[in-house]
Amino acid sequence: MSASDAELVKAFKEGDPGALDELISRYKGPLYAYLLRLARDRDAADDLLQEVFVKVIKKLGAYGEEDKFSAWLYTVAHHAVMDHFRAGARRREDSLYAADGDARPLADTLASREPSPEDAFASAESAGALEAAFARLSPEQREVFLLRHYSELSFREIADILKVPIGTVLARMSRALAKMRQELGEGMQ
């Protein structure tokens, strides 16, 4: 049975660097995906990933074993990304996927699509349109989806991270969905 996060933190505090390696490998992947999708800049995401772990190590003294490590980690990550946006770091208007050529013009996608709700995004083409619509959301709207998916935290825990009521988190997500459906076409209404 693998050690819990709290046990790994305790082991690292007691001088076991391997425990930190385990924590990093446990969270690095989803955390990096969250940072990259939010910042939409690979260099910025690389820096942010390192910054988040450095801050976590610095603040480990304040971490209590009763705290949920992932919630704590994503709280640090959320603040780091917000600082990044506030600092006015380079932000591209086009999404990571658009830059990679994965997204297609929205008009083309809509013209060739007759989706049913069940298979609305089954094709790569409509997936590109979905990515493009997601990329056009505000960072705050994107973040609630990304936090919910990559951190696997509950809406209540996400509300704690964002310091807003849970209703605000749900409303933010709901409005974002409506906006995306509007962009994707009337077939989604």
Added chain:
Amino acid sequence: MNCGYKEKVLLYFYGELPERESGAVKSHLGACASCAGDLAVLKGLTARFESFSPEAPRLSARGLADAAREPGFWETALTGLRRAAAAGAFTAAFLLVFQLLGAHKGAQAVWGSDIDSNLDTIEYGIYSLEDDMLYSSSADFEDKYNRLETQKEEIADKTT
């Protein structure tokens, strides 16, 4: 359009809706195109997120721990302030000792000695020379030259 189920659909999709409410949401999804559309977008986004697994940069626990030990901005600023305070205290102590030694020797400090007076004289001389060079004109030189010529002629007359 808000059918009143929007938030419940979100909770249902992410598995946070109590089981007793799930049936009602499922029934609603069959009748509400807007909520069914939300669900389709959620499914599509989740599929995209799951297929996206970028390679994260390599991180070393030891390197991160070392970086965490490096001082931050405030620590650096405080260290700078401490050093400035130490330098100021040292200077004040040095001046105090210097002053006390001067008083002990009966005002034999440099600024009360002949050395200081002579330095003043030399400095004034340099200042005067510079002043002369700056403000003397060719007319002054011509006047001095003519007077010297006149003196020379007078001496020559006397000798003949």
